[in-house]
Amino acid sequence: MIEDEIIQKLQKFGLTKYESLAYITLLKLGPSKATDVTRESGIPHTRIYDVLSSLSKKGFVDVMHGTPRLYAPVNPEIVLERLKKELIEDIENLKKAFEDLYKETHGEELPEIWTIHGFENTIERAEYIIRSAKHEILINTPFEFLRQLRDAIEKRDDALMIIVSNFSEIPRWLKEKDNAILAKSGEAPWLMGTWVIGDIDYALFFGTLPENKGKERFYSFWAKSAKLIQNYVHWFYTMYFDNSTKIKELNYEKLSKPIVLTHIRTVITVLKNIGVNRKIEVIGRLLKDKQQVKISGKVLEYEYTPLTANITIETDNGEKLKVGGLGSYLEDIEGEVFLLY
Incomplete structure (x- = not known):
């Protein structure tokens, strides 16, 4: 990759053209005086100290105090890993902000x-x-x-x-x-x-x-x-x-337990394979008030037709509940996550 391309890419990460040029120059020279960086890079002498100071604040350059003062480039691997981490964090934060904004306005997740x-x-x-x-x-x-x-x-x-x-x-x-x-x-x-x-x-x-x-x-x-x-x-x-x-x-029997599933029809497909009377945990919401719940018990039976799919669970305290999947409207609980043991 030629230097012009490197400078363009560094500018995408917030460096100015002079800062990019100074960092590349220091990588070539190693620890150097500001005058050496000026002479090698062509950056004006009136700008070089501000440029190197800015690079130090951004974590690209270490200042070695003494006489004369030297400037050393921070290892590129360290710099790039930090930039990568900050970029990923910024993207995730921005993504969440957009999703929250949409949900606040429309009352549902962003499709x-x-x-x-x-x-x-x-x-x-x-x-x-x-x-x-x-x-x-x-x-x-x-x-x-x-x-x-x-x-x-x-x-x-x-x-x-x-x-x-x-x-x-x-x-x-x-x-x-x-x-x-x-x-x-x-x-x-x-x-x-x-x-x-x-x-x-x-x-x-x-x-x-x-x-x-x-x-x-x-x-x-x-x-x-x-x-x-x-x-x-x-x-x-x-x-x-x-x-x-x-x-x-x-x-x-060879799979690690619990098996975590997200769709009721997948749960029933597995139960058809292994039989009912299996221990299960369900995280979901009560249909009557949408309150989030977590229940555990054993599967007694299932119902599976082109129109309906649900399981009946006897909970640990003896209560029998009918659990469906996302979008349920006939059952007691809308299941979101299923853990089969």
């Missing part, structure tokens, strides 16, 4: 929906969902696209995965995953739309695959909205998974 342009960008977004999901990953896609996600999928052993595809056989890299439930899709073309969903945080959707992967005229849709994603999850199960043939069960 985010984008159109993604290009096939490679779509792959990157799908991989991001798989990498960033904390608890569960739901995928419905042709095996041709699933292969593109192999590396990201193989690295996740700490999140439950439910994958629907037009499998001809189960590949070894999926067969050995204890945390995956696999299903073979039906033959109807509408079953081959692609959904990649991570928790209630992110979802990606597109229709048919392009014939030429290099084509830029390919679009997918990316969403970050809990209300929207809860509908996507409902469609994932009722349209895709429930109309497919399960070909691999979860190896529940």
Whole structure:
């Protein structure tokens, strides 16, 4: 990278052109007098002391007091790590401020929906969902696209995965995953739309695959909205998974407990595999007053239809409560997080 490019990038982090030039010069010279920096960099003598003083305040230069006074560049690795940390903190603070502002005005979380342009960008977004999901990953896609996600999928052993595809056989890299439930899709073309969903945080959707992967005229849709994603999850199960043939069960006993899940239909899908009478904890809200609650007990039964999905829990104090998922309106509790033991 040439010096002009370095100076431009340093200016993005709040340094002036002269400050950037002085820091680069000190990296070349090592501890130096102000006059040496002036001579090497071309910064006017009338400006050099102010420039070096400003660099010291910003953490780029150490002042070595003595006669003569020397200025030493702070190790670039230390400088860049500090800048990285400050930048991430600023971005997170700004993000929270924007979200709080939107929620204060509209009374709900900020929905985010984008159109993604290009096939490679779509792959990157799908991989991001798989990498960033904390608890569960739901995928419905042709095996041709699933292969593109192999590396990201193989690295996740700490999140439950439910994958629907037009499998001809189960590949070894999926067969050995204890945390995956696999299903073979039906033959109807509408079953081959692609959904990649991570928790209630992110979802990606597109229709048919392009014939030429290099084509830029390919679009997918990316969403970050809990209300929207809860509908996507409902469609994932009722349209895709429930109309497919399960070909691999979860190896529940080999998984670390508790298993944390975010969708009621995923909870019931696991219970169908392992049976009820399991210890469970639920964090959610009472439907009657929206007060947040945490309950624990055992699962007595579940109800699962295209329209409803809920579980009945006998709590530790003997109370029986019906728990649904996000958007529940018929149950006692709207479950947000489920911990299965």
